[in-house]
Amino acid sequence: MYKILTFFFLLFLTIGCNNNDNKHKNIDEIQLSNSKKTDNSLKFAIVIHGGAGTILKENMSDSLETAYRNKLEEAIKVGHEILKNGGTALEAVTNAINVMEDSPLFNAGKGAVFTHEETNELDASIMDGNTLNAGAVAGVTHIKNPINLAYEVMVNSEHVMLAGNGAEEFAKLRGFELVDPYYFYTENRFQSLQRIKQKEKTELDHNGKTAFADPFIKDSKFGTVGCVALDKNGSIAAGTSTGGMTNKRWNRIGDAPIIGAGTYANNATCGVSSTGWGEYFIRAMVAHDISAMMEYKGVSLQEATQEVIHKKIPALGGDGGIVALDKDGNIAMEFNTAGMYRAYINTEGELFIGIYKEE
Structure with a gap:
């Protein structure tokens, strides 16, 4: 037993x-x-732009080039640090754009260009690729950081876009401090307006034509800033902010605050921020078009951005560029102009800063 x-x-x-x-x-x-x-979820990256146009090395002093490179580096590192510490793509995008909005070097926030009436009208938009929620503001004149108000519209209103006085009334209700319009005054932007006005007047006096076909004036609409980020959770966000076009009239609004034209983000495909001749970017719905090509045709980010920026936009007669980032952290910075202020930190942590086409 x-x-x-x-x-x-x-x-x-x-x-x-x-x-x-x-x-x-x-x-x-x-x-x-x-x-x-x-x-896999720890993969993160960020890319920014500070505008595209006829940016030539021979027209740039060494000190000004250094200033641009330093500010681009500051902005990209601010956003990247947020991502590295587990912050969201939306936080990285807004904070990186804030750095450029607060600098007089770029046509956004502090450095916004002047309208024909010698005022500053600012536009911005932001989109969350996880939820496809978005927010935008257009034609605001007292908002220090328009990208922040665009974010506020996205998360604390039932709307996507607010404009002008209504947007600023919403800003007050949400506790935003409205700044005196003189905050946006910079001498070089003001003098640019005066030169364009004089040139426009001279052309009208001589031959009755408007000056909008002149290359100098055409380039006056570039300088928009933008950012796209991928965070550790696999979420993509994109944002864009601008002062619009020098000498613009009649409350003209470009592509920057328009979801699908200046800004788009979708976790299933990519995030895009545009800069360029806004009228053409609106007509081509550039940002969404890149995402749609990836979604419906199965092409890569690089193929989609090249098709849109180097074929579709020039065929319409427009120019400019984009920065984009796909769900795997691949980066695209395509432009069909002489230069574009741009920077990225990729998934390997490598930093790149560029201004001219050949870089």
Whole structure:
């Protein structure tokens, strides 16, 4: 009897040990699987632009070029630090754009260009690729950081776009401090307007033509800033902010605040921020078109951006550029102008800063 009991006891221990081994094995497999998922989710990247146009090295002083490169580096690193610390793509986008909005170097926020009436009218938009929610403001004149108000429209209103006085009334209700319009005054932007007005007047006096076909004036609409980011959770966000076109009239609004033209983000495909001749970017719905090509045709980010920027937009007669980032962290910075202020930090942590086409 004793021998029989001993046999069953040993059998029970053996089965129990095997079950424990299997449990440990299953736990190890789950942990390994989760580890692999975590590794994939830790992929993050960010790309920015500060406008495209006839940006030539021979027209740029060494000190001004250094100033642009330093500010681009500051903006990209601010956004990247947020992503590295587990922040969201939306946080990275707004904060990177804030750096450029607060600098007089770019046509957004502090450095916004002047309208024909010698005022500053600012536009911005932002989009969340996870939810496809979006927010935008247009024609605001007292908002220090328009991208922040666009974000506020997205998360705290039932609307996508607010404009002019209504947008500023909403800003006050949400606790935004309205700044004096003189905050946006910069001497070089003001003098640019005066030169364009004089040139326009001269042409009208001589031949009755408007000056909008003149290359100098055509380039006066570039300088928009934008950002696209991919965070550790796999979410993409895109944002764009601008002062619009120098000498614009009649509350003209370009592509920057228009979802699908100046800004678009979709976690399934990519995020895009545009800069260029807004009228053409609206007609081509540039940002959404790039995403749609990826979604419906299955092409890569690079193929889609090249098709739209180097074929579709020039065929219409427009020019400009985009920065974009896909769900895998691939980066595109395409433009059909002489230059575009741009920077990225990719998924490997590599920093790039560029201004001219040949870089």
